[in-house]
Amino acid sequence: MDLYDVPKNRTLTKVWYNPEGHHTMPAYLNSLNNFILRSRLPADKDHQQYSISVSSHPYPGQVEEEDAMVKGLVNTLVALCVLTGFSIMTASFVVYEVQEHHSGSKRLQHISGISEPFYWTINFLYDMALYLVPVAFSVAMIAAFQLPAFTERQNLGAVTLLLVLFGFATFPWMYLLTAIFKDAEMAFISYVCINLFVSVNTIISTSILYFLGQLNESDESIQAVYHTLSHVFLIFPQFSFGNGLMELARVDLQVQILKAYGVDAYKDPYSADMLGWMFLSLVLQGLLAFTLRLLMNKWLMRKIRSFFCRGKVEPQKGTWDEDEDVVAEHRRVYSGEADTDVLQLSQLSKIYQHLSKKVQAVKRLSVGIPAGECFGLLGVNGAGKTTTFKMLTGDVSPTNGTAQIRDQEGRMVDIMDCRKEGINIGYCPQVDALDDLLTGEEHLYFYARIRGISKREMHRVVNYLLRKLELGYHRNTTSENYSCGTRRKLSTALALVGSPQILLLDEPSSGMDPRSKRHLWKIISEQVKGKCAVVLTSHSMEECEALCTRLAIMVQGQFRCLGSLQHIKNRFGSGFTVKMYLEMASCNVDTITNYMQEHFPSTYLKDHHSTMVEYHVPIAPGGIADIFDQLESNKTALQIKHFSVSQTTLDEVFINFAMGKVGVETVHSEGSDSDSLDSFDAVDI
Numbered sequence: 001m002d003l004y005d006v007p008k009n010r011t012l013t014k015v016w017y018n019p020e021g022h023h024t025m026p027a028y029l030n031s032l033n034n035f036i037l038r039s040r041l042p043a044d045k046d047h048q049q050y051s052i053s054v055s056s057h058p059y060p061g062q063v064e065e066e067d068a069m070v071k072g073l074v075n076t077l078v079a080l081c082v083l084t085g086f087s088i089m090t091a092s093f094v095v096y097e098v099q100e101h102h103s104g105s106k107r108l109q110h111i112s113g114i115s116e117p118f119y120w121t122i123n124f125l126y127d128m129a130l131y132l133v134p135v136a137f138s139v140a141m142i143a144a145f146q147l148p149a150f151t152e153r154q155n156l157g158a159v160t161l162l163l164v165l166f167g168f169a170t171f172p173w174m175y176l177l178t179a180i181f182k183d184a185e186m187a188f189i190s191y192v193c194i195n196l197f198v199s200v201n202t203i204i205s206t207s208i209l210y211f212l213g214q215l216n217e218s219d220e221s222i223q224a225v226y227h228t229l230s231h232v233f234l235i236f237p238q239f240s241f242g243n244g245l246m247e248l249a250r251v252d253l254q255v256q257i258l259k260a261y262g263v264d265a266y267k268d269p270y271s272a273d274m275l276g277w278m279f280l281s282l283v284l285q286g287l288l289a290f291t292l293r294l295l296m297n298k299w300l301m302r303k304i305r306s307f308f309c310r311g312k313v314e315p316q317k318g319t320w321d322e323d324e325d326v327v328a329e330h331r332r333v334y335s336g337e338a339d340t341d342v343l344q345l346s347q348l349s350k351i352y353q354h355l356s357k358k359v360q361a362v363k364r365l366s367v368g369i370p371a372g373e374c375f376g377l378l379g380v381n382g383a384g385k386t387t388t389f390k391m392l393t394g395d396v397s398p399t400n401g402t403a404q405i406r407d408q409e410g411r412m413v414d415i416m417d418c419r420k421e422g423i424n425i426g427y428c429p430q431v432d433a434l435d436d437l438l439t440g441e442e443h444l445y446f447y448a449r450i451r452g453i454s455k456r457e458m459h460r461v462v463n464y465l466l467r468k469l470e471l472g473y474h475r476n477t478t479s480e481n482y483s484c485g486t487r488r489k490l491s492t493a494l495a496l497v498g499s500p501q502i503l504l505l506d507e508p509s510s511g512m513d514p515r516s517k518r519h520l521w522k523i524i525s526e527q528v529k530g531k532c533a534v535v536l537t538s539h540s541m542e543e544c545e546a547l548c549t550r551l552a553i554m555v556q557g558q559f560r561c562l563g564s565l566q567h568i569k570n571r572f573g574s575g576f577t578v579k580m581y582l583e584m585a586s587c588n589v590d591t592i593t594n595y596m597q598e599h600f601p602s603t604y605l606k607d608h609h610s611t612m613v614e615y616h617v618p619i620a621p622g623g624i625a626d627i628f629d630q631l632e633s634n635k636t637a638l639q640i641k642h643f644s645v646s647q648t649t650l651d652e653v654f655i656n657f658a659m660g661k662v663g664v665e666t667v668h669s670e671g672s673d674s675d676s677l678d679s680f681d682a683v684d685i
């Protein structure tokens, strides 16, 4: 029978073989094929010479596949390690900006002439340049270990681009958050946590979906969810970066497996179905966040605010507790009489808003400060002095009102625009805004450069200020090793760079020894004499008495009195302070109080500690001699050991305001002139 004449659907031959023997099936098949061959041979041929041989070898691809799986796992681990390392490392770059924001150094640089967009651009360029160093090291390491997933053909270039773009996209969003952190350590931990949290969660969730999709190829919904999430998560730079590395590892696994079959599954890493979208999203994220960073600056915010609240602020009606001098200054500023003053605050107010809670830190401050005046801002802790300074330096925007400066042409310009108009403001912040790594001399050179002092002049200016502030000895020491007083001196020196027209000094002498303090007072007085307008806050009444030509005392954000030192003393410091030391702590103070009030009407007890009692005597018809007489003759009966009588000092006026002892009645009824009081010297007995 001819083997080819087999009817359809009819099996000609059936071969049974044992599947446990790997070679049985090909052996049987080969026997069958030989049988067919020989049956087809012509009869004259020797059958022994015709045969088909089959040889069986183990399949080589099986071992390689396992190898490829292990390599794929290694690549995934390498990708995760790179992602973790760079998540931590990028966070460490932005810590410096947080530190500068927190220390006030950034604000000082803005006041000295560096605009916010310039500050961020320079920092970004510097961070990127520095960031390229670890990127170069990482690329060198990857290249040295020759992991095909990251080095094959164009893959090394793609990895390098991913690393660079990760920094490009990550730094700007970190810059956006610098203001919310209170310290650099917290910022670092938060940035690392955000980076790791986002990357781990997005990558693990998409990887699980990817593998589930591979296992259930028929289930298209898993694939769809995977693709959707992979696109949505592109908004996170951490995902774009991490997933880019994982994608290279995944594709390399396929390449290695299919290589055994002679298939080249390599994909161009820059193509859209590989890392193309990831590169694009990283670039867009970087550009968007950096543009936002440039736009979200105080200058622009103020411009937007002032656009919506245009027009000069109307003077609001004085409230019950506004002093007549404060109201008069309001009127002077509003009527334009203060237009020749260098610095003009008009109805300056600040309300801090925390969720539903509002804190009115500063209320309607109006004052004009002419050139050659040192204006003192006094107040207890929390009175609003620092907030006022922050508004003057542009650190916080006023909720209402304006702070303006008169330029050389006599135009009033907003204090935020003063640098553009060539007006120099010197600022000595309450907390020293120094860079711990710079020496005193380097600080001065840095700020001299920012202020635009020419190279020729710079050396002279720096040496002059080092000499003037007695910093010569510390010129080459880094500021982290400075004592508190020396730091204050350096902060003051920085405020004096470029001979500013306006000097803002926030407690400049705190922490200085008495000799340095007096030396500083001398320097400030020289500045005032040189027609500089100085605003000074201090808790030292002695300092205010020594320097201030006019001063105001702030209570709960408001000026409670304003005028020259003498004027304030005359109005609120009338009368005498009587200080007594009693025989024993158990002596009856009420008896003494009654006695004092009987002889000197309106006398009140100011203070009482152990054996010390202090009275304020507003009216003594017989003057100081009368008080002295009365107490001396009743000293034994009242059990007084010794006592002193002095004219009320600024210190006491301040304490009276701080303790709320000067109310509206006092403000309005005690306006009588008592210039003669100052002619008494303190009498100690």
Ligand SMILES: Nc1ncnc2c1ncn2[C@@H]1O[C@H](COP(=O)(O)OP(=O)(O)OP(=O)(O)O)[C@@H](O)[C@H]1O
Pocket: 352, 353, 354, 359, 360, 361, 379, 380, 381, 382, 383, 384, 385, 386, 387, 388
């Ligand atoms: N960022 C802020 N958020 C909310 N409230 C604030 C903020 N800064 C200050 N305040 C509040 O504003 C008020 C004025 O504070 P400010 O620091 O201006 O006082 P100060 O007179 O400078 O005090 P000190 O003499 O202690 O420096 C205080 O009640 C304070 O709690």
